Structure formats: C-alpha cells, structure tokens
Amino acid sequence: MEEKLQQVKERFEEVQTAMSDPAVYDDPDRYTELTKEHAELKELVEDYDQWVDIKNQIEGNTELIEEGDDPEITEIAREEIEELKPRLEKLEEEIKYKLIPKDPDDSKNVIVEVRSGTGGDEAAIFAGDLFDMYRRYADKMGWKLNVMTLSESEKGGFKEIIFGLEGDEVYSKMKYESGVHRVQRVPETESQGRVHTSAATVAVLPEAEEVDVEVNTSDLRIDTFRASGAGGQHVNKTDSAIRITHEPSGVVVECQEERSQHQNKEKAMKMLRTKLYDAKVEEQRKERAAERKSQVSTGDRSAKIRTYNFPQSRLTDHRINLTLYNLEDIMKGDIDEVIEALRVEDNLEKLNAIMEQ
Structure with a gap:
C-alpha cells in the first residue's frame, strides 16, 4: 500500500x-x-x-x-x-x-431498458413490476423519471419500456441492475395454482453527453410516424413520433411519448448518444472483465443476476449469494439493502485487485 x-x-x-x-x-x-x-x-x-x-x-x-x-x-x-x-x-x-478508482460514469444520469423475456404474458407483467419497483425507488431517491418509449402488453405490463432517470449519482446506484431478472410465482392467468418461471432483462446505460460521443448528422436517417401509445389527443392524428437510425452502426432509437416532434427528437437523440457511448466503452468493460473476474458484473446483460420468488417472499442475488425475505417491501422500491451489498462487494473486489498489483 x-x-x-x-x-x-x-x-x-x-x-x-x-x-x-x-x-x-x-x-x-x-x-x-x-x-x-x-x-x-x-x-x-x-x-x-x-x-x-x-x-x-x-x-x-x-x-x-x-x-x-x-x-x-x-x-x-x-x-x-x-x-x-x-x-x-x-x-x-x-x-x-x-485508492479504489472512481467510475467516471458514477455521477451520470441513466437510461434504463426493461424488456420482457421468456414467459409470455407473465414476463411482460413482471417487466411492468420491475418498472414500478424502479419508479418507487426513484421517488425515494428524489430522482426524476422520464418515459421515453414503451410497448404495452395486452394482459398488462410491458413488452418493452425505456426510461431515463435524472438525479445525484444515479449510475453509481443503478449500474448493478443490468442483467436477467427471473420471477417465480403463480400467474393470475393460471387456474391450477402452479408456480411459473418467467424473466425480464434490464439494461442500465450511463447517459452520454454531447462531449462524450460525437454524432455526425449526415450519418442519421430520421423518420416520423404516428404515435401508437399513450399520449392524449395527438395520438394517431399527427406524425409526432420520431425514429432515428445511425447508419454507420445500425443503431435505431425511437421516441413517441412527447406531444411534439421536437421533444421526441430531442429525447431520441439523447438515447442515440447513450447507445453509441455504451458501444464505445463496451470493449473497455470486456477488458476489465478479463483482467478481473468480477462477480458483480455491470457489463454482461445476458447473465442471470437475480430471482424473485413470490411464494417464499424471497429475493436472491446470485452474484453475491444474498438472500432476503422481504420481497413485498423490495417490490415497493426498498432496494437500498441489495444495492449497498453489491456496491460493497464490488469495492472489495477492486481493492483486492489493487493490493495484488
């Protein structure tokens, strides 16, 4: 030392x-x-x-x-x-x-993508539950939440919902949420009372500023279309929704939650910069992962990170073998204990890596 x-x-x-x-x-x-x-x-x-x-x-x-x-x-x-x-x-x-190096992205706002995975209608309902959990957590933290785009499911919940979170040190708290979240419970549609397993994926991206990534407007294709989701009287009457394609990378983003085309374009550009910034640092994440076999990964979004077992009121985070039996409170946004445990483990791993050098 x-x-x-x-x-x-x-x-x-x-x-x-x-x-x-x-x-x-x-x-x-x-x-x-x-x-x-x-x-x-x-x-x-x-x-x-x-x-x-x-x-x-x-x-x-x-x-x-x-x-x-x-x-x-x-x-x-x-x-x-x-x-x-x-x-x-x-x-x-x-x-x-x-001595632990500070993550330069910790102070950034984030864009969160929640998508239903395996499990059909129940997966979409669970994606909605996760969004509600993060919404309540954001309220407790005093963060501002902005829905950017969503695709609702017929039986409830979301096939996909993308939203931004703005506030103090948002990424430092939310970055551990990226990955596959698995739920075990009896679906409302299940008449036999059998426990089903479904999943939803969460991706937490640090929001990029204009200085973080340069976007050449000549590389963009911008399309307008009529909004199909919630939004009031303008829905299906004006072409206010925006879809932006970044042709060199093939990244496509869209936003239809605002009333004006200008507002939707502004949000879509924010999403695009964030996507491109995420791709830019992905190689760095892979290098870090190769150097340090971290249990508390913030890069691999295909990894199963957590199980929510409703019959047992149990949450298990598989990265650090943490098990809690207050699932009802957690789904109401009380996730501080989980996030703090992950943060401590992450810091210990980084500290050990520094001491070994």
Missing part, C-alpha cells in the same frame, strides 16, 4: 508543477482537467502524510521501549502506541477505499 501511496504523492506533485506552468493557463480545458485531478488527489495525499507521521511516532516509541533506559518514559511510550495503533488502522482502512 505504501508504494501505491508514494506513486499517488508523486503524481500529485507533478500536477501541482503542471498547474504552475504559464502555458497551461492558455489551455482552459487542460487547466480544468488538472484542477479536478489535483482536488481528487489532495485528500489522499493529506491522509498519506498523516499515516506516515503516525507510523513514525509508533516507530519512535518502539525504539524508546526497546532501549528501556527510563521506566517512566517506557510506560508513556507504551501508552502512546496503544493510542496510535487504532488511529493508524482506521486511517489505513479509509485510505484503502480511497
């Missing part, structure tokens, strides 16, 4: 030197980048300096005890060591977690 901290301190000093270079002032983007890095490193360097100071005090007192020239001084040295050791251990734990 000390070697890692020394590297951090050296980088901090490099950044300080670079910031004092007059040429940097002529490059506002570079100066902003250095200022941000300086702020991120400063707290860790201060902790490191404090750690070195406490460590030196302990070593100094240990030498006094070993010399043993004066019993009174020896006793004071022992008392100081007993006081300093817990402080050192606490500081070490704090430093370890600060």
